[in-house]
Amino acid sequence: GENVEQHPSTLSVQERDSAVIKCTYSDSASNYFPWYKQELGKRPQLIIDIRSNVGEKKDQRIAVTLNKTAKHFSLHITETQPEDSAVYFCASNAGGTSYGKLTFGQGTILTVHP
Amino acid sequence: DADVTQTPRNRITKTGKRIMLECSQTKGHDRMYWYRQDPGLGLRLIYYSFDVKDINKGEISDGYSVSRQAQAKFSLSLESAIPNQTALYFCATSDLPLGAGEQFFGPGTRLTVL
Numbered sequence: 001g002e003n004v005e006q007h008p009s010t011l012s013v014q015e016r017d018s019a020v021i022k023c024t025y026s027d028s029a030s031n032y033f034p035w036y037k038q039e040l041g042k043r044p045q046l047i048i049d050i051r052s053n054v055g056e057k058k059d060q061r062i063a064v065t066l067n068k069t070a071k072h073f074s075l076h077i078t079e080t081q082p083e084d085s086a087v088y089f090c091a092s093n094a095g096g097t098s099y100g101k102l103t104f105g106q107g108t109i110l111t112v113h114p
Numbered sequence: 115d116a117d118v119t120q121t122p123r124n125r126i127t128k129t130g131k132r133i134m135l136e137c138s139q140t141k142g143h144d145r146m147y148w149y150r151q152d153p154g155l156g157l158r159l160i161y162y163s164f165d166v167k168d169i170n171k172g173e174i175s176d177g178y179s180v181s182r183q184a185q186a187k188f189s190l191s192l193e194s195a196i197p198n199q200t201a202l203y204f205c206a207t208s209d210l211p212l213g214a215g216e217q218f219f220g221p222g223t224r225l226t227v228l
Contacts, residue, residue, distance in 0.1 A: 044204070
C-alpha cells in the first residue's frame with residue numbers, strides 16, 4: 001500500500017521566520033496531496049491541498065510545492081506567527097478502487113517562538 | 115452548520131470490555147472513515163465506507179469492527195478492548211463525486227483501556 005514519510009517530526013522557529021515541512025510518497029498513481037493542521041486538543045483541518053496537474057499553490061502565507069518525478073511535496077509557511085504552532089500532517093490519496101482513501105504522514109510539531 | 119459529531123468524547127474502560135464509538139454527520143456525505151491517532155504515528159486508517167453497502171478495511175483493522183447503519187452514521191466497535199488500543203479516535207467524512215477531496219473530521223474520542 002501507499003507509504004507517506006514526513007520530516008521533520010519537530011520544528012522550532014522564531015516568529016517571522018519561515019518553516020518548511022517535507023513529505024515523500026510511494027504510490028505513483030497518487031494525484032491529490034492535502035495538508036492538515038491540528039491545534040492542541042482540536043480536530044485536524046485542511047489548510048491547503050494540491051493536485052498533480054499543478055506544481056505549486058499559494059494561499060497567503062502558506063504554499064505547497066509538488067515534484068511528481070521525485071514523489072515529494074512540501075509545505076512552506078512564511079512570516080510564521082505564534083498561532084501557526086500546531087501539528088501538521090501531509091497526506092496522499094490512493095489510486096485504483098480505493099481512490100479517495102488518504103494515507104497520512106507521521107506529523108510535524110511546529111512551535112513558533114515569539 | 116453541517117457537522118461531524120462523535121460520542122462519547124472520552125471513555126475509560128477495562129481490558130476485555132466491548133466498546134462502541136459512534137459517529138454521526140449532517141454533511142450529507144457518502145464517504146466515512148475511522149482513524150486512530152497515536153503520538154509520532156500520525157493518523158492511521160482503521161476502516162472506511164464509500165457508501166452504506168460498502169465497508170473496507172484500512173491499514174490497522176485487527177481488533178476492530180464497524181457498522182454503517184445509515185448514510186449519516188458509522189460506528190466503530192472494539193470487541194474485546196486491550197490496553198494498546200488506548201488512543202484518540204477520529205471519524206471523518208468526505209464527498210468525492212469526481213475524485214479525492216477534503217476530509218472533514220469529528221472532534222475525536224479519547225479512549226483509555228486499563
